[in-house]
Amino acid sequence: MKSKLWIVDDEESIRTICTSALEENFKIETFKSGSEAMLALNSEKPDLIITDIKMPGLTGIDLLKIVADKYPNLPTIVMTAHSDIDNALSAYKGGAFEYLPKPFDVDTIRNLALKAIRNSISESRESIEQYENKSSPIIGKAKSLQDVFRAIGKISNSDISVLIRGESGTGKELIAQSVHENSNRANMPFVAINVAAIPHDLLESELFGHEKGAFTGAQAQRIGRFEQAKGGTLFLDEIGDMHPELQTRLLRVLSSQEFYRVGGHDPIKSDVKIIAATNQSIETLIHQQKFREDLYHRLNVFKLELPPLRERIEDIQDLTDHFLSESAKELNTDKKNIDSDVIDFFKKYSWPGNIRQLENICRYLTIMCSSKTIMLEDLPADITNGNSNSTVESNPKDWEEKLRNHIQNNISSDKEFLKKINKHIESLLIEESLKATNGVKQDAAKLLGWGRNTLAKKAKDNLE
Numbered sequence: 001m002k003s004k005l006w007i008v009d010d011e012e013s014i015r016t017i018c019t020s021a022l023e024e025n026f027k028i029e030t031f032k033s034g035s036e037a038m039l040a041l042n043s044e045k046p047d048l049i050i051t052d053i054k055m056p057g058l059t060g061i062d063l064l065k066i067v068a069d070k071y072p073n074l075p076t077i078v079m080t081a082h083s084d085i086d087n088a089l090s091a092y093k094g095g096a097f098e099y100l101p102k103p104f105d106v107d108t109i110r111n112l113a114l115k116a117i118r119n120s121i122s123e124s125r126e127s128i129e130q131y132e133n134k135s136s137p138i139i140g141k142a143k144s145l146q147d148v149f150r151a152i153g154k155i156s157n158s159d160i161s162v163l164i165r166g167e168s169g170t171g172k173e174l175i176a177q178s179v180h181e182n183s184n185r186a187n188m189p190f191v192a193i194n195v196a197a198i199p200h201d202l203l204e205s206e207l208f209g210h211e212k213g214a215f216t217g218a219q220a221q222r223i224g225r226f227e228q229a230k231g232g233t234l235f236l237d238e239i240g241d242m243h244p245e246l247q248t249r250l251l252r253v254l255s256s257q258e259f260y261r262v263g264g265h266d267p268i269k270s271d272v273k274i275i276a277a278t279n280q281s282i283e284t285l286i287h288q289q290k291f292r293e294d295l296y297h298r299l300n301v302f303k304l305e306l307p308p309l310r311e312r313i314e315d316i317q318d319l320t321d322h323f324l325s326e327s328a329k330e331l332n333t334d335k336k337n338i339d340s341d342v343i344d345f346f347k348k349y350s351w352p353g354n355i356r357q358l359e360n361i362c363r364y365l366t367i368m369c370s371s372k373t374i375m376l377e378d379l380p381a382d383i384t385n386g387n388s389n390s391t392v393e394s395n396p397k398d399w400e401e402k403l404r405n406h407i408q409n410n411i412s413s414d415k416e417f418l419k420k421i422n423k424h425i426e427s428l429l430i431e432e433s434l435k436a437t438n439g440v441k442q443d444a445a446k447l448l449g450w451g452r453n454t455l456a457k458k459a460k461d462n463l464e
Contacts, residue, residue: 005028006040008030008036008055014079014102020106033057035058038063038066047075049063075116075117080100080102100112138171139315148306152178155179162273163239163277163299163302165304165306166305166308167306168353169357175306176277191232191233193235194238195236209221209261226270232272234275237276240282276299284430287439310350319358345379361383430455433447433455
């Protein structure tokens with residue numbers, strides 16, 4: 001007997017597509033509004049609901065609340081063309097089994113629907129009323145970012161440690177704040193500290209505090225970040241730059257759930273959720289014996305990978321509009337329009353500084369552009385000069401030509417040049433293969449087409 005499926009969407013085309021994809025496996029009934037589905041719930045119960053979020057009148061999130069109250073074990077899948085973190089988190093907190101951005105592949109929705117029925121979701125969902133639907137500055141519909149949104153929704157009730165990885169400027173602290181704000185610690189402090197910005201000899205006191213007289217200049221007791229964040233979340237940014245001695249102490253705190261102030265004798269209970277972030281390859285640092293592997297595993301209980309902006313081309317327009325609006329508010333001026341040629345340029349540019357760089361450029365353009373519409377000639381010279389070097393390459397073989405020219409320009413003046421560049425390339429290959437395989441050397445060797453012993457030997461040689 002086929003399971004009973006309800007499809008709720010105000011767009012007839014979506015209802016038709018879903019019906020066509022799923023009618024072989026389900027007995028389907030469609031509704032063009034959330035209100036219609038809500039009324040039907042008074043007399044019957046489906047086995048699965050697939051609903052849009054943005055609908056006139058009763059929204060998909062409102063419908064999820066009603067379903068969660070009436071049938072807490074009824075699986076639901078939400079779909080939307082408005083792919084942002086608030087929708088994703090609202091969906092999961094409303095009890096959704098899965099969140100599906102439009103446009104979607106019919107095979108994807110079929111597999112999700114069948115998976116939802118198989119799982120039957122036996123655990124009772126907590127009522128959505130215990131949460132607030134917080135607004136978020138995180139914008140993005142790229143699939144890679146949607147995966148991050150899903151992950152945040154799924155760990156919102158957990159106190160497990162989180163490691164956020166991503167290039168500089170990709171929004172790691174914003175993601176950390178979102179994890180905190182959508183957790184059961186949301187009403188407690190969120191305390192952030194940039195490990196790389198504080199000298200090693202001061203960082204211990206900054207983290208754990210100190211007692212009066214603990215060292216020269218300690219004229220009074222000081223509360224550290226662990227105590228400031230009590231009951232909440234401590235965000236350790238650029239954790240890869242932490243000194244090995246402090247890594248050992250941090251590991252001890254994570255293991256024992258207690259710490260001592262510098263110069264103190266009484267243990268203090270640690271009650272914080274730890275979120276760490278890095279723009280470095282921790283696997284490489286471990287290989288170089290600059291980071292403790294046991295600390296890495298303590299922090300890496302749940303990993304979030306943030307995509308660079310160059311891999312989120314579909315988000316460029318929305319992000320640019322958002323930053324131009326914010327800059328106009330901040331500077332108390334009219335918002336600038338942006339010419340389509342500029343957007344095209346932005347989509348080809350490599351964005352080494354990622355979202356932070358785009359935000360700063362939008363602020364610069366809001367100040368410096370004298371007309372209402374931003375044109376290509378208004379862009380700062382540092383991103384337009386040397387265009388071939390700073391934009392995403394259209395020809396994948398360009399790098400080969402550049403490397404060949406680099407070798408030809410240096411080989412005659414440096415007889416050791418080929419040895420040096422070979423060593424550098426091998427080091428880069430080893431680093432990236434280890435990063436891609438989460439430090440599993442055997443898998444990294446397979447990616448490189450080497451044996452495991454070859455990888456170990458080359459890695460050792462490149463360290464010497």
